[in-house]
Amino acid sequence: MxxxxxxxxTVQKPQTVADAVYDVLSSGLYGNPSRGAHGYSLRAYELVLDAKEQVKGLFHTGPDYDVAFTHNSTTALNLVLKGLLRPGDHVLTTMWEHNAVLRPLYQLEKEGVAIDFIGSDAHTGQLRYEEMEQKIRPETKLLVCNHASNVTGNVLDLSCIASFCQNHGLFFVVDASQSAGVVPIDMSDGTVTAVCFTGHKSLYGPGGTGGVCIRRDAPVRPVLTGGDGVHAFDHDQPGGVPAILEAGTSNVAGIAGLRAGVAYIRDHxxxxxxxxxxxxxxxxxxxxxxxxxxxxxxxxxxxxxxxxxxxxxxxxxxxxxxxxxxxxxxxxxxxxxxxxxxxxxxxxxxxxxxxxxxxxxxxxxxxxxxxxxxxxxxxx
Known part of the structure; x- marks a missing residue:
């Protein structure tokens, strides 16, 4: 076959990924992170924090960023797009997009968010970058794009788009589902608002893992609300990145596998x-x-x-x-x-x-x- x-x-993973998942599930040593001060909980919490550091290292972030883990990039994109956009806003996106971007945007469109699409060449599939300036409006708030096409394999010029977003004061959200672990992504200059990634593709992590590397000052609203293990009497989800994106219990075993996959990528x-x-x-x-x-x-x-x-x-x-x-x-x-x-x-x-x-x-x-x-x- x-x-x-x-x-x-990816169905073939580094052995270290399977070993990391197995260790969490079989060792009897990992509890629920942020749900206690005992060793089991703290051990899991430290594992998750270290996994976040591995991801930040992969994307070359500075101190302005943090990481929230999710089930996949679809969840991350929903959290970011629905957390940043409001009725009356205008968003730019591209013809390259996966339904993980398109369907959240279509849902937001029904709630009053306007969308414009940057076209692509019918022969090569390359983006028509000149259309960005043609389609921007005074109410444009955000640009979201697929870094690498899952159809053609084409890769966008992120530096070009980042400069455009910086010049116009736009949030810049990147879907790195196909590029994370394959194409260098450098967030060190702070112009990218968020990079959404999935663990189970070129990061060689388990299914059901992914997340977002996002600026700490991104004004996201919570899309999912629930337990955070700390602020039990608050009616609202605790604010601030990454806590506002992390309702519920983390997938510690999956995150351990993702951490091993990211380490494999960085080491080789x-x-x-x-x-x-x-x-x-x-x-x-x-x-x-x-x-x-x-x-x-x-x-x-x-x-x-x-x-x-x-x-x-x-x-x-x-x-x-x-x-x-x-x-x-x-x-x-x-x-x-x-x-x-x-x-x-x-x-x-x-x-x-x-x-x-x-x-x-x-x-x-x-x-x-x-x-x-x-x-x-x-x-x-």
Whole structure:
């Protein structure tokens, strides 16, 4: 079997991740963080704090930031967008967005928030950055964008967008679901308001982990309210980042696994980046040699290891089924929860077959995929 659905979740993890989860669950030493002053609670609290430091180190933050852990980036994005936007506000976003951004925005739109979309090139999928200036309004409050497309693998120029947001006094929220652990993210200059990330993809953490690295002065309102373990008599959720985003009990075992995944990335950063570049180049060369295969995206700029392809006239679901049933190759067909980008690329009806790699992908995996696609091409 050959796994090429890492943009959905990585199934091959460093052994240290599994060991960290198992240790929390099996040791009998970790209690509920912030729910007591005994050793069990304090041990869990220290683990969570150290995991936050690992994340801040990955994103090169300064003292102006803190981390709140959530179940995934979808939860983090909901908390941040609904916590910052109010009726009458205007938000800029892009055609690249996943439904984890789009659906919260559509919900907010019904409550009086206005939305404008920055377009993308129909051929390469690249963002039309010039539209940012064209679509800004006096009431524009926030720009939210997908750092790396889960369809084309294209990566946005965050520095360009950060400068725009800084010049216009906008909150800047980044969906790093596909980029965290793969593309460098440097928050040291303080211009990014929040980076939302998920643990189960390129950070190699367990499912059900993720979070947001957010400025301490971000004026977020609580979306979820409940216990915090300290201010029991307060009617409102305690204010301030990160407490205002952390109602309820933390997933300590999952956070331990996420901490191990982030440590793995940080300890092997250069070699993982080089392997990614080598795999990307080899796979792209092979894809381009296959007759009749369309490959979407801009390959002249930095990218994540995601490749969307189609055979003209063939439904993406059918091709993906053939790859799995005949060749044991797992891919993701369809629309990848990114409907606007598929509209822009002209694949609204056909969808696309997505191959996504990880640092555990091998040359044998690539060869098997290319051989299978060549055989399917011969049937066209």
């Amino acid at each position: 050959y796994y090429f659905d890492n943009a959905a979740t 950063w250069q070699q993982l980046r080089q392997k990614q570049a080598d795999l990307n180049a080899r796979f792209l060369q092979g894809l381009r040699s296959i007759p009749g295969l369309v490959v979407y995206g801009d390959f002249s700029r930095p990218r994540v290891p995601v490749f969307a392809v189609n055979f003209s006239g063939a439904e993406s679901a059918v091709v993906s089924d053939i790859l799995w049933e005949t060749y044991g190759i797992a891919t993701r067909p369809g629309f990848h929860c990114a409907p606007l980008l598929h509209e822009s690329l002209g694949t609204k009806q056909q969808g696309a077959v997505r191959f996504s790699l990880s640092s555990f992908t091998t040359e044998e995996d690539l060869e098997a995929a290319l051989v299978a696609l060549k055989k399917i091409s011969a049937l066209q």
